[in-house]
Amino acid sequence: MPSNAPALSAKLIFPTKEIVEEYYLPIIYTACRTCYSEQVPDKIWDRAVSRETADEKQQSLVRKVMESGHGSTIEHVNFTFAISGVTRTLSHQLVRHRAGTAFDQQSQRYVSFKKRDNYTVPDSIANGDLPDDLAGRFQRAVDDNLDLYGQLLQAEVPAEDARFIFPNAMQTNLIMTVNLRQLIHMSGLRLCTMAQWEIRQLFKQIRHEVFRVSPFFGSFLVPKCVPLGYCDEMGNRDEHCRIKPHRDTVMAVWEAYRGGSLEETDGPVVPETSPFRPRSRRVPLPVADGDVRPTHREPVGAQLGQAGDSDRV
Incomplete structure (x- = not known):
């Protein structure tokens, strides 16, 4: 069952690799060290960002503090992802994570969806060995819904009402900003093999994007087990x-x-x-x-x- 729908994508748009390498480790190290040192934070920061305190020493302390469960120290750095080609099924799961996150999602009220290829067909349906043309019936049902949506718009039904016909298969785009502590928590749940396949695929891409700018921080994005x-x-x-x-x-x-x-x-x-x-x-x-x-x-x-x-x- 071919589809021209955009593929799921997660791109890290901030910070850049240069910003992460220059500032993120010193920020977290300063937070960790401040809790257990008589030194004032700005002096700790100066030594860290100038690399007078070596990266290896900073990573060692950060790792120990994280292992101890002192998670507030890693809430000081954020990652912003541009996410596209995901279904409303996925986004409804994603936005349940609230602490330490911010989301802005493509509106179905102010955006008209006139294309017929902006939905996802699960692989179990698209490529499954299903009887009685079930895969074809699935796609025709979605296409019929989108046809009806277009007819409702032509009849001057407000888009905010016409959208009620949309299935969960409809794709959406969003921006997500999340601090490192919450990203580790989310990854622990969503990289688990028990997680739903689409959101697990998303977090594999997110992990890859974080690894691209920082193997050290990316190494913490693992299944919770x-x-x-x-x-x-x-x-x-x-x-x-x-x-x-x-x-x-x-x-x-x-x-x-x-x-x-x-x-x-x-x-x-x-x-x-x-x-x-x-x-x-x-x-x-x-x-x-x-x-x-x-x-x-x-x-x-x-x-x-x-x-x-x-x-x-």
Whole structure:
């Protein structure tokens, strides 16, 4: 099912690579150092921005402060993205993130949508093995809606009323500005394999854009299981996503260790180069299948409303 609709795109329009390299790390370092130093902030800043305090030292402190959970220190820098070719399905998810964000979105009241190709067909429909011409019926239904929209406008129905016919497949454009703390939080949810495919694709592009200007800051944009060290998604209790073990497995191993049936061993949980290095090097021995793994598996539908799900629908 061919489509001329614009492809999903996220471009970092501010800051530039030069601004990030020159100022962003010193800004965050100054915030971190101010909290734990007798020095006044402007003196800390002068040493940081002049590189009298080396980047390696600044990154080390910033990483430690972030690991400690002192997140306010990274709220002082923002990133602005130009986002286009996304559906209203995606934008309704995106704007649920409110703290530390600002959005301005293309209006369906003041913009007339006269093109017939400004909607997205999901791959499961466009390229799926569907019976009874369902893919064609989907596209014809959307096209019929857009035809009716045009007829309503010709009949002088206000665009703000004619738009009621639009499906969630309609594409939109927006500007998003977000501070680093919130961007890390959003990426943790939206890069998770349990996130909806379109918004996950968006955040892969966002991560790429941040990496382009700063590999250091980009390295923090990871699925939430990476800093946690385990998966807390109830829909992944069968561990079909194996980035990290599920919390049930971790707790089962811990209970076995506490009960004396396992011995502790030493070894890094994540690579030493990770920005989320653990404070402890203790990790449990592997658990054989069928040993102490939990046997209870609740259905996915029973997990709705769990913590963390409210802004990832």
